[in-house]
Amino acid sequence: MSMEKGQLSRARGRPGGPAPLLLQTVHEHRPEAGAVSVLKARGTVDATNAVEFSETLAEHIAHADRAGEHAVLDMTEVYLACAAAVRAVDRATGVLAFSGRALPVVQPRPHVREALRAAGLPGVRVHATMASALNSLQARRRAGPRPGGTA
Template sequence: MENGQLSHARVRPGGPSPLLLRTVREHRPEAGDISVLKARGTVDASNAADFSTALAGHIGHADETGEQLVLDLTEAYLACSDAVRALERATAFLAVSGRVLPVVEPRPHVRESLRTAGLPGVRVHATMASALNPPEPRPAPAPPGDT
């Protein structure tokens, strides 16, 4: 399924579009080496497990190579709760280690599904720039009496 391969989902006229995952690797001066997994089509019960496996492998590869990872859902649909659970399974170890997978430009219904699910290993971004250059954390306020 990765690198431009179709999932095992059946293509039906008028039905959901097949899932296609493609990896794009590039170097950006402001962000270093990045690896973008672009999902196109529909993640549903028929291919959610394949999606989860491919995404987990992609995350593992990025960890090994030190690439910054981004999931691009611009052209993807999460058709059911199985799709959201697949994303949760693939990002679970990121959440445990306090890290997140940046997800960029999801369609409004996908963004709402992710917001509702509250996945701790996923952070949604409106643009690639915001995913690659998150804002600096604010300093903690000084305790009362400290000057």
Template sequence: MENGQLSHARVRPGGPSPLLLRTVREHRPEAGDVSVLKARGTVDTSNAADFSAALAGHIGHADDTGEHPVLDLTEVYLACSDAMRALERATAFLAVSGRVLPVVEPRPHVRDALRTAGLPGVRVHATMASALNTLEPRPAPEPPGDTH
């Protein structure tokens, strides 16, 4: 916008949008069970640690249940470097094991920040369909106490 004013998409009266997280689970014939963490709002210094913990928990739960974890950032604004570090903390163990977290439809500034950061545990997708197309079926986890 002109005169150095911020876009209304980034600013609302009273400050940044609160961060809201919601998990959606579904079964896809081509990939199996998928667990999508949908984030909405602003990730900033005040909530970056909570976002990181929630994302790590989401990934861990998906692993325990044999689901594919996916992160939907369609409606997220990353307000500071703490937000990027939160993503890095939550996905670092994926990179170590050669895996990545599909991240769907980030806004242009988020996509650019992810590209610049080069997080090895994250792969950005323009659409949910493209993210789901990269998933391979996972075997269901064995029930506890089941030994062969």
């Protein structure tokens, strides 16, 4: 497993305020899923950094597509502080939803899982564990494209 980039977001944490947002991309090869690119997010997504989070997530998805990797979002340590944060996820995953795909999102905290479920985002599939997310990728990889476009 190799880490490609780890960066603090430009949003600054206020003393006693929300945790700053940290976004880190990890590229790995998993026997069950092949090449995987995991965006690990930690901290609070709020109105001050929701656009940045959305743009970073969209870039992550686009880069994974170009590299032939499966994109995954790890939200284990994220707090979505407002509706703008949920909209940020929706904006970033819109291209996937448009093509009938979804981004595996791993182990969001209960309030995050409920916010995503209530929003009904078509480009997101929530998984309780990384293993579950990788298994979904394995199933998708096995199904693969159908020859001649027939079902």
